[in-house]
Amino acid sequence: MLHVFACDGDRLRWAREAEGVRTPLPTEAVWLDLQNPTPEELARAEALMGIKLPTREQMAEIEESSRLRITPGAVHMTALVLVWADTDQPRIVPVSFVLAGGRLATIHAVDPQPFLAFRRRVTRSGGAELTAEAVLAALLDGVVERTAAVLRRVGLELDTMGSRAFRGRALPVKGERRDDTRTLKRIGHTGHLIGKAHVSLSTLNRLLTFLARGEGWTPAKRTRRWARAALQDVTGLGEYAQFLSGKVSLLLDTTLGRINVEQNEIIKIVSILTVTLFPPTLVASIYGMNFVTMPEKNWTFGYPLAVMLMILSATLPMIYFKRRRWL
Secondary structure (H helix, E strand, C coil), rough: CCCEEEEEEEEEEEEEHHHHCCCCCCCCCEEEEECCCCHHHHHHHHHCCCCCCCCCCHHHHCHHHHEEEEEECCEEEEEEEEEEECCCCCEEEEEEEECCCCCEEECCCCHHHHHHHHHHHHHHHHCCCCCCCHHHHHHHHHHHHHHHHHHHHHHHHHHHHHHCCEEECCCCCCCCCCCCCHHHHHHHHHHHHHHHHHHHHHHHHHHHHHHCCCCCCCCHHHHHHHHHHHHHHHHHHHHHHHHHHHHHHHHHHHHHHHHHHHHHHHHHHHHHHHHHHHHHHHHHHHHCCCCCCCCHHHCCCHHHHHHHHHHHHHHCCCCCCCHHHCC
């Protein structure tokens, strides 16, 4: 899919009429957004940009020199962007930004939410980003803000789970239903999401450092100034993501420890009940023996005496356990 945005006077316009296969791309195009492009769309974009755009294999490279490189007449940058953060399967997908000939081309397989929001904003108001570098700054700002919103939501969720984990009760209150399996899944999903966000922020940090320095090419002063400010935001978000990772580890250890304590408590109770019921069982076993010469068989109060003996043999160990504070 190819989306074309062109400069129309003092505003940025979504040139939908240029997205047809047979329609030539306008020379005033500023941003070419390619989502899962077909070979024909890729060829049209390359013809207008005057360069070769990166392939999926090149976008998947993890070397720094492959993600941030300068070629004659073009600057290639690739970042990993967090997508599907509101689902059970968050992902990070490579998004390439190519600056060449005063135009910006973006290539991605999954449409990030900030890109969709920017296209909607341009459709409604026309936008104010009239240069390729300004569009690049607006898109990266959206990615950073989206990641910050995800981390903020995750932080609130961790606070909620933490308040339940640290309220000081080993066992649930009466009438409370607590699903430890679901809690562990939520903690695991949260940690997985934070890890994805941290990887994305790391690539954004390197990309913004590359823009702020402008080594090997000459970005506009406004772009370098914006990149330095955005770099501070990304650095702070990276530190916050590390802090949240620590909270996830603490919450996971606390939850597993609480589950272990509850299991030990249950085993303790079962063990005490086993010891408590052993003497009555022994008494009942003895008096259940079928020997004719047992003197108690001819006693008038033999049966009540045996019952009282079983009750005392169960009660006395319980009293002893209570005094030793084992119960």
